[in-house]
Amino acid sequence: MTSTRLFQTGTWILLTLTLSALCAGCHTVTVIDGDKVVERMEKGKPFTPGINGYFVPDARMREILQQLEAKTREE
Numbered sequence: 001m002t003s004t005r006l007f008q009t010g011t012w013i014l015l016t017l018t019l020s021a022l023c024a025g026c027h028t029v030t031v032i033d034g035d036k037v038v039e040r041m042e043k044g045k046p047f048t049p050g051i052n053g054y055f056v057p058d059a060r061m062r063e064i065l066q067q068l069e070a071k072t073r074e075e
Contacts, residue, residue, distance in 0.1 A: 041055075
């Protein structure tokens with residue numbers, strides 16, 4: 001009898017943790033607008049953008065994101 005009760009308690013805890021993780025994971029979804037599509041560009045191939053804008057290489061974009069992250073941590 002005790003092992004059955006322990007199993008039921010463990011099942012409820014596991015179910016609660018799973019549902020909590022699912023709910024927390026849903027809040028991190030980012031939706032990109034249709035006019036803001038992210039496209040990977042290969043080296044050496046010409047690129048003609050469909051819209052006017054700024055196009056930043058991966059390495060520079062990572063630097064910018066790290067700087068922004070550091071600023072938000074300071075505030």
